[in-house]
Amino acid sequence: MANFSKSNAPQFSVEVYQNEYLPEGGREVNAIVTVTSTGGGTVGGAALTGAALSPSAVPGQAPGAAVVIMVDCSGSMDYPPTKMRNARDATAAAIDTLRDGVTFAVVAGTHQAKEVYPGDGRLATADARTRAEAKEALRKLSAGGGTAIGTWLRLADRLLNSADTPIRHGILLTDGRNEHESPADLKAALDACAGRFTCDARGVGTDWEVKEVTQIASALLGTADIVADPSGLAADFTRMMEDAMGKEVADVALRLWTPVGVEIKFVKQVAPTVEELTGRRTEAGPRAGDYPTGSWGDESRDYHVCVQVPEAGIGQEMLAARVSLILPDPAGGTPQTLSQGLVRAVWTEDMAASTAINPQVAHYTGQAELAQVIQQGLDARKSGDIDGATAKLGRAVQLAAASGNADTAKLLAKVVDVVDEATGTVRLKAKVAEADEMTLETRSTKTVRVKK
């Protein structure tokens, strides 16, 4: 995986998929923006951001990365005891995946956060010795105490930002509800940490709150998932750490410029998962705003941009939005534009042109609705609204089938009996395993791409 001879910076490309034709009086412009980062391998952050970046980013080597693993050590982790053992093994596996030179720390989380390794508010630099020491330190982990995730995140933030490292990432494991602090405390911690590091969150077992875990991943631009069976943790931790090691560029923002009179209706990430970004805009000069996208390895993501343009006559053409990828200059200078694409609006009287819906836009509109109706269906089910749940989850089955989202279709089939997927006719299952329901809820935002 780690190819140290590679020194080329990752290349970002932006492609815009849209039907730019509007009928007379048409004002809404939709576009799917596909951003792909390629060619960086596991290195290149240094070359991309320039020599002034940081001491740890030596050209020709991997960009500096720092990772903090937060392991839930609350009392419930001992029920069953395999959970604590599996968490320990998973953390050890993740430590084994650390690339040499990456700085890291392990935090034990209860109603407070405690440094397990290396301690003293520092990060260790990964090598054979520190990896062994860290794994030795894991033996001391024992269950006992409550759960206050906000304190874990704040400690991780202090540790990760103690060194000037471009890529800062957290891995958080919890098995229970965030009971020993108020939701407002967690929210405040997330607000404080947002943009300072990225974080993947995992719930192990079935006693945790899906919305808490997805909220953390969402705020910190990471992934959320369920590991219902603790024995699956090691593989999952290894994969997460590999992904983290593959990141090359951090703090990339999606910049949207719109002309005077154009209103932004929404901006969402739609692949690989649905992530609402509209409210996360920070102004960036006249008529431009930045939406955070976190760090990038070799990957591709899709964004759905919807804007409302002023009315214009037939035959007019305008630029409705300019979408670019921005890499901020760590020294505070002019940000670097990595790539850009144009969203246009053209008014035509050709009805065939103006009524056509771009297949990408249609597909992702469906995927976003899929995520929404699953959420609504499960909420209805929990509140005892059987009819509402049946209708929503039926629609979800229909959407998942039509768009070829097989993974979600399979998860849905564990919650409802599908009578006819084409019409979305379903019956709620009388008995649903809690893990299945939580899996569906956690993964409801996962999307598939358009079939080519």
Next chain:
Amino acid sequence: MAQMHQPATGSTCPGCAEPLESGDLYCGACGYDLSAGPAAGVDTPTVVMGSPVAGEAWPAARTADGSGAPVHLPTDLPGTDSGGSPLPSHVRLDGREAESEPDEYPLPAPDPRAVDLADLGEHATHVSTPVKVCVACRAGRVDEDGYCENCGHAQPRERDHMERELGPVAAVSDRGLRHHRNEDAFAVSTTALPDGSPAVVAIVCDGVSSATRPDDASAAAAARANESLLQALPQGTHPQQAMHEAIVAAAEAVNSLAAEPAPAVEHDPHRHQNAPACTLVGAIAAGGLLVVGWVGDSRAYWVPDDRTTPPARLTEDDSWAAQMVAAGLMSEADAYADERAHAITGWLGADAYELDPHTASFKPDRSGVVVVCTDGLWNYAEGAEEMAGAVPVDAAERPLHSAQVLVGHALDGGGHDNVTVAVVPFAVPVAGAGSAYN
């Protein structure tokens, strides 16, 4: 177009309240950069401040058109330049002050526009300005993609309106009022037959909108057909044969576009299925012959100088309506009223079933003009009599003017499509033919 904003007249400098002269780029007293955009944030000062720059450029353009003396004389232009050289006498007094206190009132960095305008004073025919202001809001600059940085409005492209006059022949093409780009193209040229007599050529092409890159197709077809004729006619190829070959060559040029990958940024699903395609109509006036050739529904009309004699349409559309009429299935009125009327049955492009170039030769016994046009014009003057009615009587003497009038006719009618018209005068050869066109 040429809006003459003269906001500076009678106004005062925002920096020092000194009265300003019309066209000043910098305040003569304090060196305030008057083109530097919104100073006080009231209304839309960029319009006001930016406009004199654009406004000053227009008189030069007019002069180039030959349509009269410049509105501003070069001496109206600001006396300052990037080097801070002396100002005209009426502000010299203040100018000296500015020069004597450079530290207190540092001049802004040289404005490239100012430099350009200084050049403009010396070379009054120089029309291009490096900083373009949006034609729609007149406030924003135009970005490198051709859109306004303020309101996003697409800026006019070169092909939106094209005019060309070449000796006796002229053509005008316009985007029209309802389409966002001009997908028509034309070529006009003159050459000589081996005997030295002049030959005049006009080609008009209409890109098929439902296909990919119609604008490229029409441009390629017009250019290639013209090229082919310019090569064949001087070699003595019969004009009708030359026209046939030119259409075949144009078809190949359009076909070859299908092989090229479309620009990667455009993902335009409903256009992707079809290879680039266009129609073509051409006319040659040479050696006493009038030759027309066409594929598709672009047309050529004969309009005699003597309007008491009948005009005629010289081409037969490759269209659904024309085929219906030809087959006797519908009356002309009914056929053209049908929504399928304009569906063309022949075109240049890789998707065409078979290429069937039509050519026809005429030997008019009187002088007149040939109007070579796309359906953007003939939709507003369908019959030959209507077309003749729209053509100015002095068409043969003023072909460019006539083409402009005909485009105007289409725009007045609604301009629903791109409009392209070429006017080719045909003079009956008198003894010693060849002097007819000077």
